[in-house]
Amino acid sequence: MAGALSGVRVIEIGEMVSAPYAARLMAGMGAEVIKIERPDTGDPARTRGPFPGSTPHPEKSGLFLFLNVNKLGVTLDLECAEGFALLEKLVQQCDVLIHNLPPPTMDRLGLDFERLERVNPALVMTTIGPYGLSGPKRNWRAEDLALWAAGGPCALNGDYRHPELPPLKAYGQQAGYQGGVHAAVATMGALMARMRDGKGQYVEVSVQEVLAGILEMTFGFWTYAGLVANRLGQKPVQPLEVMECRDGWIYVCCIEEHQWQSFVTLMGEPQWAKESIFSDRLQRAVNWDALRPLLQEWVGKQSVLDLYRQAQERRIPFAPVSSLGDLVNSEHLRARGFFAEIDHPVAGRWNYPGAPFCPQRTPWQIRSAAPILGQHNRDIFSGRLGLSISELGRLKEAGIV
């Protein structure tokens, strides 16, 4: 089955998460992605793991393997003129270039749109910058944690009962993922515009701005009501909490009034539930310190899966606190065919997380494992760009590919 983006050629100069994730999304929809890595060490995601048996190996990093399925891999030193000239030749043949090199590195390499547009006026070039390409923080050093803090999500998470503990990041490289998927959306917008008139353009994405836009209602507490929102404040609605059952953790979640009423019924109509301090969701939030132990006492006697099922039978949106094992072994996810077994010549055969969404006519699919460092050098540099084997040998000797 042809993909929605089959025939679209993408060059990815990606490190770690953001640009690689954007290109992963496009590759799964059928785009051909050529991933350019530096010749010596490749994408730093190769050093991140997790590794089988926890033994580091550049071809076995879980983060790299996950992000780079379906891609062709070449190595190229963009710091030297000859390497950059080869990039320009590749750009002539492609539709999209997406990268997340930091702005100071772009400046040093001369990786700018005006230059590449000259070799290919139909090019869509997307830069994912931590703070964008203008403004006083343009050249700031950024790491995922720093961006998660600078964009606003980090300040919101924590434990109000332990104000001495810092604001808490979410697991993993979430700034990178959000930057990547938003960049993929913006890139598709530019491809849609190009469909009208054949002209490319430059797309710039700021990861800080992406994160500042996903803060739920909290940003507005300041701009609508003059209130600071941080991890030490009350939730507007309760119960919305992770609570401990006798055999694990469950998320107790009542947003609509009928959900709370059904939960009270499920608990056997305890006397305290009639107290006026628990009369609506706002009251339950204000009086959460009183309500929490009462709920915990009952929840603590239940088992996770029974409570999950009983709540859901009453249309109460509880959910278990899933471990990775729960997810990998989930009957629901298996029935949906979410995980896909992928064989990699060095890393071996593992179950990968699969499609993020299911377009019925043009499915998102994994067709091949992540590339070994430089795996497609010959296919691309000789096959596509017409370099002779001896020229390729010379470039390899010189450390350019």
Add this chain to the structure above:
Amino acid sequence: MSEQAEANARYPLEGIRVLDFCWVWAGPYCTMQLAHMGADVIRIESRKHPCVTRYLPPWADMVPGPNRAFFFNQYNLGKRSLTLDLKAPAAREIVYRLAARSDVVTCNFAHGVIERLGFSYDRLREIKPDLIMISLSGYGDSGTYRDYVAYGPAQVPLSGFSMLTGYREFPPMHTAISYPDPSAGIHGAFAVLAALYHRGRTGEGQYIELSQWDSSMQLLGDALLGYAMNGSQPERDGNRDPHMAPHGLFRCKDPAESALGMPIDRWVAIVGRNDTDWAGIARVLGRPELAADPRFATVAARKRNEDELERLIGEWTAGLEADEVVERLQSAGIAAAVCADNKFLAEDPHLNARGYFCETPHPEIGVRKHAGIPWLMSRTPCAINRPAPLLGEHTEEILTQLLGMTAQEIAQLKEQGVFE
């Protein structure tokens, strides 16, 4: 669009119409992206059961009202609103006629709801053969739990985030925001755009099924693959990182202001990626000898002595303003940033200099800051040309403009309660 109109189009999605049945957050976040790119997004709303986000605080100046809620006004920027009582046959007829003039239909109801309303993809495709339709639901259209109810906050623990997120030796934590909602929404926007691209080349529409659970698990891809490899669940470890130290948040001087008695503290994120970074941090701390100190000289040593490492840095930051800590570290090439709360963000000189915030005037609450568009396009700019709609604001406008209804027809329908 005519060829002439196409040639004059300014926005990437100019001429694309979206019939939007979405509500709460995931779906509206999806369709807001399309509106940002110039699509005409028509939100179908109900006066009897308006979107819950119209009734959640904060409201402008804390005066409740369906048009005053930030949550709604933020994530529906640039859309139009049409109110319909979808149980009324005349309302259904209006939807069918609008579908005929739309490119995309979106919804994020629980499994089966849109079909029961009479708007299954098969039905709508009879009216508009190249229609693209996306359904974003918590669990998807298939699988054991497809009929379960899902709310954004509960998708955080369900999708695996909570078990991985938290302080060391503390219980699983949430992510504070309903993180899977915007994640599903933005993945949905990508899927719709790819489907539009496919339609542009082939003339074929399609139905897209999106399970919020599936899209959320993408963001944990490395951990899931790690479990497949080793069968192990990483322990919750606060803000630390297995490969870098320091990697954490450090408390600075509390800011002077305090809003309504709310405790406000200020923290700075600091990351030392390698030994060179660490030497730079040691110099900024005024303790250059720490670079070669055997307790901290290598990443392995810093990981072993991370409590002590964090104590030393925390001692230094405690006496300084957060901005100054960041300034000094950034000058030394170290990744550092203030952990921004909403006020700090709204006042951030960088974001303001970039013109990030959207301050399109709103007829009921005036000019307020909202998060804007996080990308810039050089040739076909994106823009927010209208604020979030008042409830039902565009009902008559849409029926007149798109369906050619007369004022008399509209008045009759109104009398029948079709716009409730």
